[in-house]
Amino acid sequence: MQDIENLSEGRIRLRTGTLYAAFDRLSEQKLIESAGEEVVEGRLRRYYRLTELGSATLGAESRRRVSISKEAIRRLGLAGGLS
Amino acid sequence: VTDLERRYRRWLRAYPLVYRQVRGEEILSTLVEAAPANGVAAKDLIYIGIHGLRVRGSLLVHRFGQGTLPRSVHSATLILVFMVVVNWLNAAFAHNGPKNPSSHLANIVVGLVFVALALMIQAWSRFLYAAVIGFLMITMALSFVNSDLIFELNAIVPLILLIVGWRRYMAAIPPAQWPPRSPRTVPS
Secondary structure (H helix, E strand, O other), rough: OOHHHHHHHOOOOOOOOHHHHHHHHHHHOOOOOEEEEEEOEEEEEEEEEEEEEHHHHHHHHHHHHHHHHHHHHHHHOOOOOOO | OOOOHHHHHHHHHHOOOHHHHHHHHHHHHHHHHHHOOOOOHHHHHHHHHHHHHHHHHHHHHHHHOOOOOOOHHHHHHHHHHHHHHHHHHHHHOOOOOOOOOHHHHHHHHHHHHHHHHHHHHOOOOHHHHHHHHHHHHHHHHHHOOOOOOOOOOOOHHHHHHHHHHHHHHHHHHHOOOOOOOOOOOOOO
């Protein structure tokens, strides 16, 4: 959650309830899976990783967004667009 | 167990037991680790409450239409649906006159109540089924006291049918589980 906040430069602050809602949805769609668990300082910590389908879906979505951004930059005529 | 943990644990009860058994401890760990230095984050609690209710709703939705209802329970549902239709037709076409202007609204509300009762039976939930029986019993008891009640003896037939079907309905309910077994397919 801290990573997400840092990556988005503080614009996105994920709450625990929202995080697990996303986990439920992504697990149901088989985009993520459990990658083991461990007990740290008496607390259960479970790890998740992308499945193959998840990686493919994320890759496709990222490419789509890059493509949209490129098109937006081209239409706006901004200099220093994405290459 | 810290006070912080105890407070979060209380809020985790927003989730159904089957969900807590799978995710409860890791959610608790995440909440405690992400907690601000000065105690519980109120926003976290709100989001937990909302998510808990959504999970409960989702479990309930997945149980709809899971199998074939016992015949008597099926008949009780049909009677309730019939009562919905009668009430709404009455609301649409009956002319109650200026002395009784609120009765159309009452018919609409009663129709909605019957819709809710029929859905509660279809939800395959022990609690909701018992709630329907309880509601109809109270209605029956009140109808003896106040004969002006709209429900009156209409409730007795579905009530008897539901009591007759109690055992088979309860026996047919599959145990709750998380994640719910979903007939929906995964998007590709």
